[in-house]
Amino acid sequence: MPHEPQPHTLDAEAVRTWSSLALAALGRAREDIDAINVYPVADADTGTNLYLTAESADRALDAAFGHGSADVSDATARPSLSEAVRAYAHGALIGARGNSGTILAQLLRGVADVLGAEPEGRGPGPLLAQALTRAAEEAYQAVAHPVEGTMLTVAGAAARAGEAVGSAAGTAADVARAAYDGARAALAETPGQLAALGRAGVVDAGGCGLVAVLGALWQALSGQEPEREPVRGRAVSVPRAPEPCAEEQGGPAYEVIYLLEATEAAVGALRARLDGLGDSLVVVGGDGLWNVHVHVDDPGAAVEAGVVAGRPYRIRITHFGDERRRGRGERAQRAVVAVVPGEGLAGLCAEAGATTVLARPGEVPAAAELADAIRRAHAREVVLLPGGADWRAAAGAAAEQARADGVRVAVIPTRSAVQGLAALAVHDPEGSFDEDVVAMTAAAGATRYAELAVAERQSFTSAGICQAGDVLGLIDGDVAVIGAGLAQTAEAVLERMLGSGGELVTLVLGPEVPDALAEHLEAYVQHGHLAVDTVTYRGGRYSAPLLIGVE
Template identity: 70%
Template sequence: MPYPLDAVAVRTWCGLALEALGRERERIDAINVYPVADGDTGTNLYLTLESAARAVEAAFDGHGSAGTAPALADAVGAMAHGALIGARGNSGTILAQLLRGMAQVLVVSPAGETGAAEALRRALRRAATAAYEAVAHPVEGTVLTVATAAAGAAERTAGGAAGVAEVARAAHRGAAEALEATPGQLAVLGKAGVVDAGGCGLVALLGALADALSGEVTVVPVAVRAGGPPPEPFGCAAAGVGDAAAEDCADPHAGGPAFEVIYLLEAGDAEVARLRARLDRLGDSLVVVGGDGLWNVHVHVDDAGAAVEAGIEAGRPYRIRITHFGAGPRGKEPALAARAVVAVVPGAGLAGLCTEAGATTVTVRPGEPPASGELVQAIRQARAREVMLLPNDPELRHTAAAAAEQARAEGVRVAVIPTRSAVQGLAALAVHEPGRSFDEDVVAMTAAAGATRYAELAVAEHQSWTMAGVCQAGDVLGLIDGDVAVIGPDLARTAMTVLDRMLSAGGELVTLVLGADVPEALGERLERHVRERHLAVDTVVYEGGEYAAPLLIGVE
């Protein structure tokens, strides 16, 4: 029996779609050869939809009336927003825009079966159009083509008695047929003998929508024409990228950008328009999705720092993720590195610093710690057999441990280095040596972190009791090893007092990380103070960027 297009249907759709993408994730990863053969499209789609599903559940949990569901607009809006803030990779970013396009139409709950069918047709068309608008240089034979075909198939049901379930099923069939044709539209797919991975995920998603609305769970294999017998698997879909067939799965466009940069951005429309133009000059695979002041930015570049700086000029970037595609030509599945480092850092400046040192970074802002799934994804993106995970925050120790456990179940050897601050992470990263044994590297990095005392300066928001006495709103707090040790009137004098206390027990190197709003002269002043008061102690100064604390101090 068909179900109405309402919030409950959206919730059911999310659940069925997660199940479908969970089944197909590894297969979709294996056929991922465009735009970069990094084997993560299925995983990125799953994680993006998982974020969307959590948002829908939150909408139900937050609904005021017990036993009733929120409005359709609230559910589909939550789904779109959850996908936007949790989008992973090129494929996840486009999926977020597809869902946003649908939500823009479904803001008004349709009346009756006929109204629901027409609303779904318009929603699918708006989704396809919005996705094209988000991609800087649309390419046919991709998920964009599949989305357009789905909308067209849905529109061809108009004029009859087709209900909303029939419209969804027609869209699913149209998408599946279009997906089969993608190897003939995009040369790299034809050479590899595979269909488009992103389009493969969209077919699974639309199949779940049809099942949710019809009440009949009839799983049609993705990349197979609906209603027909399953053919032999396409090339790399069966063999898997990374074996002897991998050479046939290579993108002929070698020598492309080295980094994938993704971040959420709070900015206005005009600023985002200028950002698009700037990022388009910097790299490729540019996708910018969102609106109403919140955007998700995705681009492939050689200069990751420049891409982040462009975001800072446009607005407030956060949840910055920078991934190195690895050595070797663009389009080839990068060989697994022997060992890699994944670091959680506050601030774009620290992210750039760690990236230059070869680490995969997860950038966070205060109050928004990463989930274990986000750390697991970063470990996967590091593409290494062995990974050193630097949480750089005592509050993340359990999250990091859970991520490490999951990664170990996937065959990656992971060690969590117990870094409690970003400066301890920098110290550990400085002694990282992939050439020595794993255990020796763990010991060396752990010892370097443990030998680094850390401090942070912050501004008190209200009066409170501390271990150093009572502080007033506006006072500068100096926290040494996590505890308030100094209360001062301004940043410079408090920092000097903190440095003197830390260096009273000795030290060879002071690391200063300055926040975005701190004047550059402070670094020079503190460096001069250390040189004059503590002979034979070297000082290095880094820019932490936005979301870093006003000042971080490390003493080794």
């Protein structure tokens, strides 16, 4: 709950109050901001993305305060201003959603870069003004191709207004008020700067959210609550600028977001690579951790570029077909959400129209992560493919959450990614929900699955004793073959699986498996089973060395 309005000095408690008030303000305005979201993609989620980003930042800040358990009257129990702003910015970075949330995360990082240093000799007002200026500068630098009339414009205007007051030795509250007023004035001008906004008769959605955040900052420092203002929407006729900026027409089909552990030099090369793949590129962060956001037609290539640069994780791929329907106020009738163990598989399923959740080795996706994926699918009916026996409990919990929100959800008990691929292949979004679920369940159940793994130690298995380094062939979850190499073990596994018949073999190669192995196994299958077809995919990072499906 937001703190009671009361003035604060520029300290850790002020940051905590700011965070609480900003989250509340974005919560109140979320649906209205979603409704005016027309640029760069009319996907009606800017308010939601800003709220979720602020929520992640607030959780991180709460953790810095000891989950609220610390006695705030004891100064030694509270974090310093530096610790608070850095926690706030870090929480936004790791939880940033969408274009607007990613930019907000970088704005908060810019504030933290200045306030976190706690330089001596400057009063709170000038210091805050400098922080807002740094925030705007870093946000502009993070966006590959800045466009005026957007959230960036509003941030720049806020910084200039705050700097004018800060240079005159104003208080921190004075600077925050000036920044808030400057942002509001700039927001009102955005429809004349961007043709998409002018045609729709709306202000920029991201800028609208930033005004709410700056209003919360002023309230935290002054104790005065900003007047509630309606979100400026289509009821207001706005004149067009003579030469408005260009905007996306149609645009790429996918949004790709991931966290990335990488060096700054590697991120520089990544920016160039992603800029050639798509648009709406925003890369924020620093100190080895980055949040990457881009719109592309080839999501697999965007993720692979991250693999080249460093270690990507928390990968989210969203198809804009459903997002654009949401921007028109429509909800898709049916969608598929798939949990997959590899970026390549995530891209493959996304291209088939599924919303994906990446599962990493040894980790079980949280029910909240799956519930968020169901929300992003934005459909009345959702088919959930958990992709592994260990993930079914989380899938069931997420399904219950979604049902409470009025979404009809069916969980198909897939135990392997290849069963999920088989289910996706027969998915019929135009048929009845029950018939679609039955067909997908039957396809998954008719697919035998196998996985090749390397033994880490000597142990007893259902196929005998294995030694460290042996290749294990697991069929339907049980060790069936122990071999000395991938090719030999894969041949033995295929022979056993095809012994009971089959029409199609699916091979999913791990990141370090050469293409030559796939070619060898395809020839092996064709030689012994002329009527059996073979398809091969790349699983990408986190995928097992080899997955095999037989239908």
